Amino acid sequence: MAKQTGGFVEHITPQNEDFSRWYTDVIKMADMIDYSEVKGCMVIKQYGYGIWELIQNQLDARFKETGHKNAYFPLLIPKHLLEKEAEHVEGFAPEVAWVTQGGTEKLAEPLCIRPTSETIICSMYSKWVQSYRDLPVLLNQWCNVLRWEKSTRPFLRTSEFLWQEGHTVHATREEAEEETVRMLGVYREFMENVLAIPVIAGQKSEKEKFAGADHTYTVEAMMLDGKALQMGTSHNLGQNFAKGFDIQFLDRDGQLKYAWQTSWGVSTRMIGGIIMVHGDERGLKLPPRVAPIQCVIVPVAAHKEGVLEKAQELFDALKGAGIRTELDDRDQSPGWKFNEWELKGVPVRLEIGPRDIEKGACMLARRDTCEKESYPLENIEETVRQLLGKIHDNMFESAFRHREERTFDAHNWEEFMQGIEEGRGFVRAMWCGETECEEAIKEKTGVTTRCAPFEQKDLGNVCVHCGKPAKKMMYFAKSY
Amino acid sequence: MAKQTGGFVEHITPQNEDFSRWYTDVIKMADMIDYSEVKGCMVIKQYGYGIWELIQNQLDARFKETGHKNAYFPLLIPKHLLEKEAEHVEGFAPEVAWVTQGGTEKLAEPLCIRPTSETIICSMYSKWVQSYRDLPVLLNQWCNVLRWEKSTRPFLRTSEFLWQEGHTVHATREEAEEETVRMLGVYREFMENVLAIPVIAGQKSEKEKFAGADHTYTVEAMMLDGKALQMGTSHNLGQNFAKGFDIQFLDRDGQLKYAWQTSWGVSTRMIGGIIMVHGDERGLKLPPRVAPIQCVIVPVAAHKEGVLEKAQELFDALKGAGIRTELDDRDQSPGWKFNEWELKGVPVRLEIGPRDIEKGACMLARRDTCEKESYPLENIEETVRQLLGKIHDNMFESAFRHREERTFDAHNWEEFMQGIEEGRGFVRAMWCGETECEEAIKEKTGVTTRCAPFEQKDLGNVCVHCGKPAKKMMYFAKSY
Numbered sequence: 001m002a003k004q005t006g007g008f009v010e011h012i013t014p015q016n017e018d019f020s021r022w023y024t025d026v027i028k029m030a031d032m033i034d035y036s037e038v039k040g041c042m043v044i045k046q047y048g049y050g051i052w053e054l055i056q057n058q059l060d061a062r063f064k065e066t067g068h069k070n071a072y073f074p075l076l077i078p079k080h081l082l083e084k085e086a087e088h089v090e091g092f093a094p095e096v097a098w099v100t101q102g103g104t105e106k107l108a109e110p111l112c113i114r115p116t117s118e119t120i121i122c123s124m125y126s127k128w129v130q131s132y133r134d135l136p137v138l139l140n141q142w143c144n145v146l147r148w149e150k151s152t153r154p155f156l157r158t159s160e161f162l163w164q165e166g167h168t169v170h171a172t173r174e175e176a177e178e179e180t181v182r183m184l185g186v187y188r189e190f191m192e193n194v195l196a197i198p199v200i201a202g203q204k205s206e207k208e209k210f211a212g213a214d215h216t217y218t219v220e221a222m223m224l225d226g227k228a229l230q231m232g233t234s235h236n237l238g239q240n241f242a243k244g245f246d247i248q249f250l251d252r253d254g255q256l257k258y259a260w261q262t263s264w265g266v267s268t269r270m271i272g273g274i275i276m277v278h279g280d281e282r283g284l285k286l287p288p289r290v291a292p293i294q295c296v297i298v299p300v301a302a303h304k305e306g307v308l309e310k311a312q313e314l315f316d317a318l319k320g321a322g323i324r325t326e327l328d329d330r331d332q333s334p335g336w337k338f339n340e341w342e343l344k345g346v347p348v349r350l351e352i353g354p355r356d357i358e359k360g361a362c363m364l365a366r367r368d369t370c371e372k373e374s375y376p377l378e379n380i381e382e383t384v385r386q387l388l389g390k391i392h393d394n395m396f397e398s399a400f401r402h403r404e405e406r407t408f409d410a411h412n413w414e415e416f417m418q419g420i421e422e423g424r425g426f427v428r429a430m431w432c433g434e435t436e437c438e439e440a441i442k443e444k445t446g447v448t449t450r451c452a453p454f455e456q457k458d459l460g461n462v463c464v465h466c467g468k469p470a471k472k473m474m475y476f477a478k479s480y
Numbered sequence: 481m482a483k484q485t486g487g488f489v490e491h492i493t494p495q496n497e498d499f500s501r502w503y504t505d506v507i508k509m510a511d512m513i514d515y516s517e518v519k520g521c522m523v524i525k526q527y528g529y530g531i532w533e534l535i536q537n538q539l540d541a542r543f544k545e546t547g548h549k550n551a552y553f554p555l556l557i558p559k560h561l562l563e564k565e566a567e568h569v570e571g572f573a574p575e576v577a578w579v580t581q582g583g584t585e586k587l588a589e590p591l592c593i594r595p596t597s598e599t600i601i602c603s604m605y606s607k608w609v610q611s612y613r614d615l616p617v618l619l620n621q622w623c624n625v626l627r628w629e630k631s632t633r634p635f636l637r638t639s640e641f642l643w644q645e646g647h648t649v650h651a652t653r654e655e656a657e658e659e660t661v662r663m664l665g666v667y668r669e670f671m672e673n674v675l676a677i678p679v680i681a682g683q684k685s686e687k688e689k690f691a692g693a694d695h696t697y698t699v700e701a702m703m704l705d706g707k708a709l710q711m712g713t714s715h716n717l718g719q720n721f722a723k724g725f726d727i728q729f730l731d732r733d734g735q736l737k738y739a740w741q742t743s744w745g746v747s748t749r750m751i752g753g754i755i756m757v758h759g760d761e762r763g764l765k766l767p768p769r770v771a772p773i774q775c776v777i778v779p780v781a782a783h784k785e786g787v788l789e790k791a792q793e794l795f796d797a798l799k800g801a802g803i804r805t806e807l808d809d810r811d812q813s814p815g816w817k818f819n820e821w822e823l824k825g826v827p828v829r830l831e832i833g834p835r836d837i838e839k840g841a842c843m844l845a846r847r848d849t850c851e852k853e854s855y856p857l858e859n860i861e862e863t864v865r866q867l868l869g870k871i872h873d874n875m876f877e878s879a880f881r882h883r884e885e886r887t888f889d890a891h892n893w894e895e896f897m898q899g900i901e902e903g904r905g906f907v908r909a910m911w912c913g914e915t916e917c918e919e920a921i922k923e924k925t926g927v928t929t930r931c932a933p934f935e936q937k938d939l940g941n942v943c944v945h946c947g948k949p950a951k952k953m954m955y956f957a958k959s960y
Contacts, residue, residue, distance in 0.1 A: 034607070036603070037561065038556050038600075041554035041556065046550065049551050069529070071525055071529045074516050074522075076521065076577075076640070097581065097582045097583075098579065098581040100578065101578040102577045103575050103576065103628035111577075113579070113593075123517055127514070139526065143624070144555055160556070
């Protein structure tokens with residue numbers, strides 16, 4: 001489809017021609033972001049940020065329901081704090097930005113801009129946690145973080161991004177594990193019920209886990225091109241940070257013990273997932289629960305008597321019913337507006353013209369199926385609300401079907417290679433669990449381990465690649 | 481009052497002994513913040529952050545009602561952008577933090593951490609604004625900013641702080657002025673109706689205006705010690721940034737014109753204002769509309785049959801009615817809990833014991849007046865809701881009375897000096913408007929101009945200090 005911008009026509013690259021260009025075309029033409037003069041940093045424009053606000057509100061409610069409260073920790077982390085947990089500093093030090101001058105003074109110790117906040121938060125936890133009575137600590141932070149990236153892509157990988165990071169402290173290993181799993185479950189439920197994105201939940205390999213964690217759980221989604229996107233992670237930190245930062249508590253039994261910790265996060269990257277799971281040649285398709293505009297009203301033959309008045313009346317009714325609605329009364333043709341709102345992925349378009357009004361009806365066009373149908377004006381709020389629900393369900397189901405169609409089981413290396421060559425998507429196969437083998441697979445095929453899913457399937461006893469005894473069934477895929 | 485913390489008792493310094501220590505004692509003991517290892521940066525703990533979340537929600541709704549949308553711009557600003565507006569860079573350059581290294585590479589151009597975002601935003605506006613059809617642009621950003629401060633105080637002045645910054649672009653001088661005044665009005669209404677803080681609205685002097693603005697409006701509040709706190713500002717930027725950043729648009733008349741801009745902001749500093757306007761010797765007094773806990777239920781003789789059950793029932797009823805409620809069933813004495821919740825400034829405490837239950841009643845204690853009274857249990861939600869409204873009104877009125885009592889008119893320099901020596905608070909006096917005179921007053925008395933209020937009062941024709949012709953009646957005060 002085409003968009004008129006100041007005299008020249010821009011086109012969205014077709015998905016099958018170049019998926020990656022399709023992605024950046026859509027983002028730019030739907031006015032979600034813009035590129036700034038700052039290397040690797042994007043500007044999130046109103047339409048993109050509106051999605052993030054809806055994500056924030058609905059996730060935050062879930063965090064609060066599970067007993068978490070928000071807090072805020074400093075942006076800058078002194079070098080010596082970053083270095084307290086050995087694996088962590090090794091993982092993050094190469095990609096942080098350093099502040100070396102404050103005002104007119106050169107700093108005695110450089111400060112890094114947080115790439116994640118475990119270290120600054122643990123430095124506080126070591127003061128706050130003294131007794132079993134102080135536990136559990138259940139905190140979350142919404143903030144910006146920065147990782148100096150060499151190559152970047154809007155939403156998917158940018159130097160600065162917005163996210164939430166949960167950080168909890170527990171008295172026992174079991175409680176920490178329970179929390180790690182619980183929050184992954186919150187992510188999964190949110191992604192399915194709000195973003196309409198089906199995800200595979202499972203455990204990351206040793207190589208792919210968070211730097212400093214005991215183990216990492218993940219939710220992985222399949223994009224339209226068959227590649228995987230890691231949508232969120234939940235880390236069981238064990239006692240690694242507790243030992244590095246001396247977070248000890250006096251337990252009920254009078255013993256001084258190291259605490260057990262977790263951390264978990266999702267970011268603006270999810271917006272990239274929304275685009276690549278649901279979009280089509282016309283542009284975005286936004287899941288209704290995070291669509292900044294759920295229903296747009298386009299008057300047809302707006303100059304005819306009564307049309308604009310009726311459109312306004314419908315706008316008031318829908319808005320009053322809590323449906324995010326916009327009335328497009330700009331001086332442009334209906335066709336031009338249809339294109340624009342399809343590009344922007346608005347789930348429902350309501351068209352109202354003189355003939356509709358005569359019949360006491362209006363047309364409702366669904367963005368998910370691109371079909372439209374006439375509906376009575378009476379009780380239109382309820383009709384639109386139900387339609388939004390149906391659209392959500394249909395978007396989820398079609399994403400689910402797509403993933404199932406492009407997931408296959410490889411029982412041996414030949415099947416594995418063949419599937420990869422055919423570009424089929426997710427490969428399920430048995431694996432030995434060894435990093436060396438994982439690296440060899442990546443080198444040969446370009447695919448990485450995504451996770452060992454919680455729902456295992458028995459595909460044999462030996463590793464699909466090296467033939468050693470298999471530990472788990474893994475998902476393998478190319479990924480963003 | 482005293483608080484038990486791990487075996488030793490902490491005391492709040494009395495206000496009249498040392499107001500400044502009272503302030504930091506209250507903040508620390510009410511568990512709002514903690515000091516981090518990072519110079520000048522505080523950790524905002526759950527209880528403090530909960531207030532900020534309520535401020536954000538209620539302000540954000542007001543921004544949206546007035547047509548603004550949120551967006552997000554990069555944290556890091558290249559040096560050459562900061563330098564494009566001459567007054568602006570002069571004002572801010574001495575207090576910014578510089579990133580000079582990213583990952584392993586030394587940067588060719590240093591990047592500063594935003595002290596405010598005019599420059600990065602204007603660099604985008606120069607791309608986005610081409611035609612009168614693109615106007616107005618009405619954006620807001622919630623974010624962290626950093627100013628390298630020499631001496632800091634929690635909430636009032638910290639190197640990093642959280643705020644919102646509105647940035648708008650208009651076609652005419654008049655529209656920009658209208659917006660500047662409108663947003664100051666939004667702040668004023670918010671502070672009065674949500675924070676229960678009366679404010680003086682007016683214009684800053686040339687010396688005190690924002691670096692780069694044509695002129696700055698402000699809302700100023702009086703703290704309990706008679707000092708002023710600048711609670712929020714709204715700047716008419718004129719065409720200063722438009723010229724520096726080349727923000728031009730083709731107007732209806734076919735002429736290329738520089739745009740007119742505004743910016744406006746409030747920050748976590750307001751929380752400092754809440755503490756210093758409302759607090760007392762027992763600790764915080766939170767205005768009900770930003771109190772994370774509006775009503776705390778304390779069971780009395782909780783071991784007696786039916787007490788905890790009744791307390792739980794009341795909790796469910798209040799929570800169900802949308803009142804932010806907490807049930808304190810910890811194993812501590814009621815008296816200990818009363819102290820704790822008074823320190824934390826919870827507006828209403830509901831006490832329920834066996835004798836209350838027998839009578840079908842409960843005690844409601846108001847934090848604002850420290851009085852308590854018995855109320856029937858029937859329809860308790862409505863009773864508490866009304867009481868919260870009364871508490872808000874009473875807190876506003878008492879802050880208003882305090883300000884009026886400590887504001888005086890100086891008709892000549894003797895009266896001015898006498899008032900200052902008596903430590904009376906705000907001085908109203910006629911003033912010539914000259915920076916030199918302003919600096920001399922400050923040097924002699926320690927007071928600064930706060931603003932020329934919109935509501936002027938005629939106190940004579942000549943400047944209270946230098947005797948030259950007076951331009952405006954000003955508020956003068958010592959300030960934070």
